Amino acid sequence: GASGGPSDAASGGALAGGFEQLWKALAPIGRDDRTGGYHRYSWTPAHRECERWFRDEAERRDLTVEADGNGNLVAWWRPDPTRVTGGVVTGSHLDSVPDGGGYDGPLGVVSAFAALDAIRAAGSGGGTAGGTAGGAGRTRPLGIAVFAEEEGARFGVPCLGSRLLTGALEPNRARELRDADGVPLTDAMERAGVPADLGPAPDLLQAPSAFVELHVEQGRALADLGEPVGLARDIWPHGRWRFEFGGRADHAGTAAMADRHDPMLTYAMTALAANKRARLTQARTTFGRVQVEPNATNAVPSLVRAWLDARAADEAGLDALVEEIRRQAGDRAQRDGTRLEVHPESWTPRVEFDVRLRDRLAARLGAPPVLSTQAGHDAGILAAAGIPAAMLFVRNPTGVSHAPEEHAEPADCLAGVDALAAVLTDLLAG
Ligand code: GLV
Ligand code: MN
Numbered sequence: 001g002a003s004g005g006p007s008d009a010a011s012g013g014a015l016a017g018g019f020e021q022l023w024k025a026l027a028p029i030g031r032d033d034r035t036g037g038y039h040r041y042s043w044t045p046a047h048r049e050c051e052r053w054f055r056d057e058a059e060r061r062d063l064t065v066e067a068d069g070n071g072n073l074v075a076w077w078r079p080d081p082t083r084v085t086g087g088v089v090t091g092s093h094l095d096s097v098p099d100g101g102g103y104d105g106p107l108g109v110v111s112a113f114a115a116l117d118a119i120r121a122a123g124s125g126g127g128t129a130g131g132t133a134g135g136a137g138r139t140r141p142l143g144i145a146v147f148a149e150e151e152g153a154r155f156g157v158p159c160l161g162s163r164l165l166t167g168a169l170e171p172n173r174a175r176e177l178r179d180a181d182g183v184p185l186t187d188a189m190e191r192a193g194v195p196a197d198l199g200p201a202p203d204l205l206q207a208p209s210a211f212v213e214l215h216v217e218q219g220r221a222l223a224d225l226g227e228p229v230g231l232a233r234d235i236w237p238h239g240r241w242r243f244e245f246g247g248r249a250d251h252a253g254t255a256a257m258a259d260r261h262d263p264m265l266t267y268a269m270t271a272l273a274a275n276k277r278a279r280l281t282q283a284r285t286t287f288g289r290v291q292v293e294p295n296a297t298n299a300v301p302s303l304v305r306a307w308l309d310a311r312a313a314d315e316a317g318l319d320a321l322v323e324e325i326r327r328q329a330g331d332r333a334q335r336d337g338t339r340l341e342v343h344p345e346s347w348t349p350r351v352e353f354d355v356r357l358r359d360r361l362a363a364r365l366g367a368p369p370v371l372s373t374q375a376g377h378d379a380g381i382l383a384a385a386g387i388p389a390a391m392l393f394v395r396n397p398t399g400v401s402h403a404p405e406e407h408a409e410p411a412d413c414l415a416g417v418d419a420l421a422a423v424l425t426d427l428l429a430g
């Protein structure tokens with residue numbers, strides 16, 4: 001289940017106990033006990049509670065928490081309070097998809113605290129007070145980041161916080177975003193007491209020399225290889241498109257089948273076409289969110305709004321895929337007498353992670369497997385902005401993600417912390 005965490009039996013050490021304590025404090029927040037899934041939407045009470053947990057853990061370690069105007073947070077451990085560039089940053093996100101797993105995001109944040117504790121414990125001073133340098137030869141500050149609205153579950157644009165931070169998304173576009181209840185982004189932030197001053201925030205990360213995100217694997221490559229930890233090579237380009245199918249509402253009994261303008265039919269045929277096209281091209285298409293108006297059992301719908309998530313190995317392939325789905329949807333709309341509008345909602349380019357940084361991590365970790373991924377991550381947004389970034393994946397025995405079945409075994413979580421501590425120690429030294 002999603003609540004599982006390392007037990008002392010897994011390694012017997014202080015590392016296991018430290019990780020388990022961190023994990024146990026976070027695990028109940030926003031969990032639906034019926035499904036075991038998580039509902040941690042940005043700036044809702046559950047998400048705020050996760051952020052409070054983060055601030056408490058930072059404070060316990062005498063880290064200085066800084067925020068930008070986009071809802072991103074970084075807890076800094078540094079030799080002195082002056083702002084230093086060239087730091088090393090790790091971290092992930094605490095928001096979830098609807099009924100998501102417990103590991104996607106939080107594993108990277110919990111592991112970051114546990115890795116920091118291990119680095120300090122291994123250091124000459126072994127000090128835990130703020131400002132005490134842990135490892136001998138440590139020259140760089142270490143930051144633990146939590147990025148806002150990574151899943152885009154509330155406002156529709158994934159990696160919203162890191163996109164705004166790096167300037168990949170125009171603040172004016174973000175100001176237009178509304179949640180499902182029509183609440184604007186900045187209102188949601190301000191109601192939660194989070195300062196909303198959207199836009200590039202280079203001060204928050206302070207020109208890091210490296211960003212390393214640890215993440216649960218979202219497929220089963222590591223499980224198949226029998227390896228607990230891997231590195232990321234690249235991220236497929238991906239995006240979201242809102243398809244709106246307009247029709248004519250009518251009576252479910254008296255409207256003859258031939259007289260209907262039923263947008264549900266156009267949508268259904270489009271979903272089948274998207275699935276077939278993705279299979280033919282080794283791409284990925286999903287319609288995972290649909291709204292129907294008026295949503296009555298005994299009425300032909302007037303409108304179907306459906307969100308296409310599409311991903312492919314390269315950008316030209318993705319463009320062609322979406323264009324073909326749009327073409328087939330348009331043809332079908334003509335036959336059904338319905339109207340089609342397609343609105344792009346987000347786009348993420350193909351990302352290749354920094355090869356030199358990856359090689360350095362690979363050397364430090366004994367050449368673990370290197371994986372391509374189809375999932376988006378803040379590390380990818382930072383990489384696209386020119387920050388040297390890398391990712392560590394932790395084995396997921398179910399291979400399932402964005403669902404309650406997502407899992408990582410306690411021993412593998414500790415292997416992840418070990419690996420993260422090792423690469424951070426190396427990066428902090430120079
Ligand atoms: C992020 O989790 C994604 O949808 O790729
Ligand atoms: Mn995710």
Ligand code: MN
Pocket residue numbers: 093104105150215377
């Ligand atoms: Mn994630």
Ligand code: MN
Pocket residue numbers: 150151158375376377
């Ligand atoms: Mn994600």
